[in-house]
Amino acid sequence: MTISIYDTLAGKKVPLETIEPGLVKLYVCGITAYDFCHIGHARSALVFDMIVRYMRYRGYKVKFVRNFTDIDDKIIKRAAEQETTCEELSERFIAKFREDMAQLKVDDPDIEPKATEHVPEIIEMIQELIDKGMAYPADGDVYYRVDRLKDYGKLSGRQLDEMQAGARISVNEIKENPMDFALWKSSKPGEPTWDSPWGPGRPGWHIECSAMSRKYLGDTFDIHGGGKDLIFPHHENEIAQSEGATGAPFARNWIHHGFVTIKDEKMSKSLHNFLTIREVLADHHPEVLRLFMFSTHYRTPLDYSEQALHDSALGLERLYSCVAAIGELSGSVGGTSAISAEDREKISGLVKRFVQAMDNDFNTAHGLGMVFETVKDLNRIRQQLPSDPAAEDVEFLQALSCKIRELCRIMGLLTEPAAEYLKNRQQGELAGLAISSEEIEKLIAERKQARLEKNWGRADQIRDLLLEKEIELKDSAEGTTWKITKKG
RNA sequence: GGCGGCGUAGCCAAGUGGCUAAGGCAGAGGUCUGCAAAACCUUUAUACAUCGGUUCGACUCCGAUCGCCGCCUCCA
Incomplete structure (x- = not known):
């Protein structure tokens, strides 16, 4: 018997066959650090925590990498709103994320790389892509030439021409093809910036995962994971970048988990229907x-x-x-x-x-x-x-x-x-009630006496009294215990 | 418009081409108890959205229909 996993790339369940026997190299897309994490992020963390633990339980060694994206349009925007630096903002929310993970008792990945700490690797990969004709600089930006990769769209099951028929593609005059995506973005004044052969700028959204997975797991590794919403464009573009640069297959298998919904709608900031991890854990x-x-x-x-x-x-x-x-x-x-x-x-x-x-x-x-x-x-x-x-x-x-x-x-x-x-559960719940455990014990003792005297009326009265305060009694041979009633 | 997924009892949720369609919550009856509660036992889908097809046989495969959701724009 072996583990079978549903592989998004194959579109079906496949047996887990690792490159090196007994070793699973796993890369999971972590958070973009600009806000508190919601329970959708918790699902991601929990699912991969379970998967890693299970593979280890089954005897595999697992090398688990999960990144932080700490430079990105949203971070820049939010930092400006809060009149702080991108670094301060992302560090702050990475710390909050770590607190949430500790509360959830999620095991730490083996490696947690940050995009900003891998800019040299990112620049190197972009240069390789340019050298191979897979990418081109334009006005201080660098774009990936999407139609140069014959099987672009293989993960998400899309064809380039079909996507171009769709309405929602950002128009950008300097791109050769509207589907081309940015590997490097020139920086505007006040934005975080790094020197590069194409001028001062910062990494595009997808390239950091290609560069970091390569550094820690190699050109080809076993499993890449994330939420379903990352399939396109993020993971599709990672494949394009990595396979374009290395010429080798990228991740062999792809695991994507489903969303957390509220009233059957995906949690999202725009719908204001999300709950943060700490809100849920408070209760x-x-x-x-x-x-x-x-x-x-x-x-x-x-x-x-x-x-x-x-x-x-x-x-x-x-x-x-x-x-x-x-x-x-x-x-x-x-x-x-x-x-x-x-x-x-x-x-x-x-x-x-x-x-x-x-x-x-x-x-x-x-x-x-x-x-x-x-x-x-x-x-x-x-x-x-x-x-x-x-x-x-x-x-x-x-x-x-x-x-x-x-x-x-x-x-x-x-x-x-x-x-x-x-x-603890009992005492935690007791905190919200209008009675202390001393009072309960006192009433139980009184009721015990009444029961010895076969004064059932008084005994029941006490039981009902406690029940009104949401305390339920349980009589047994060893004595009487109590618990909080199960309310809605 | 393109691509993908889902529709199983009051609710949540697994599963299989044929053998009793897991489990949890809720409900009903019982054992226990002074009466209760808890726990335990029994019980709750002639049926797996609808309609066709393939098959000796389908809830499970195929097609169509209806309904819901997601991605195609930032997203776990």
Whole structure:
């Protein structure tokens, strides 16, 4: 069995075949740093975090590069608006991005190069393209000669003439062909600028990724990733630049993830329908957001709603509760063994089924289904355990519980001690309520006394009183516990 | 206009050319409980947008239709 991935270039699922056995070279387009990141950016980070973790879980070494674009039209514009420098602005938002990633517990890539730190490599590549006749200087700019690459458009499935028939192409008198795109832009006064053979200027939008991926991963590497909206023109142009300059194939496989939508529309600044990562994290545990993201396949659009996050929070609690309950079990040698061979076999198949699901283009939704199915079985078995469970049974359940944690960790789930998570969740929610845990405990003690006296009226009264304050009581043999009620 | 994707139960969401169409949330009944809650058990799609075609057999392949969305301009 091997991992199969949906490759945008091939237009179908292909087996992962790395250039060097056992090593995956991965380049992902990171953010343009000029504003806070929204949850669409979070999806990108989370998806590739999961993909890298899964490939490592499956035994691959992964060299993961994700860049920062820190020079660009939007950055220049925003810096001017805020009366600051491009450098200050981009550094500020790179720092914010790092904070967001830390909150989400996203692992750092191996290399995080910045465009402004690779201007010599960029200039060198542009010069190669000019030397090969693939690009031409014009008035201090340099443009890529799009019709010189025979298969331009192969990634996005477009033909040059079809695109030219479209209405929305920027008119620019100095270009030979309206589809030609800028590799180098001459700088206006006050803009960041670097010296170049074509005069002072700055890199165009796409060239930095070509130059940086080449530097860190070589002319040809395994996988290039990003959001679906980057397919055209960004990734198409990267291919044109890199293959035009090196003559070698660029990335072998392309992974593109879907968007986060709100009310089924793509989040975007112009529609004002985006939520920043920090806004969402203010109200939701990072693992809740992760479970939400991974309950849908990465290529499918994901519609954000508070209801969906709420459902995910319950799902996560279900996972943690199962792990916590199993952690509390203890068995004894010579105790009663009660787990059937059938159950043992079924549950033991979890890892195999999970891997099958994930090998199929990182189908986390399916993989999570396998985990939840096992949780259901584990809960049932635990409930049916005799009062003197055998040590071997308890060990079996605990071993499975460990497996669940191990698999969930690929998605960044169940990373906290279960009891702690459940307790923190409770206290976090309590902060928003009009009652303290001391008061609750006091009422529980009073109710316990009432129940001993079989004063059911008073006992129920206390329970209802707490319920009004959104506290739900649970009686069990070990005593009474409480939790916040699940409200909408 | 060009290119691409999607349409599965109340909601979210996997999946397969034929074997019981995963899982989560919500709902119903039950076990447990003084009564509850939690947990567990059972249950909830004669059916996978519509219409045709291929096939012994399609939700799964092909074509058309309708609806939704994305890219073609900055975008994760």
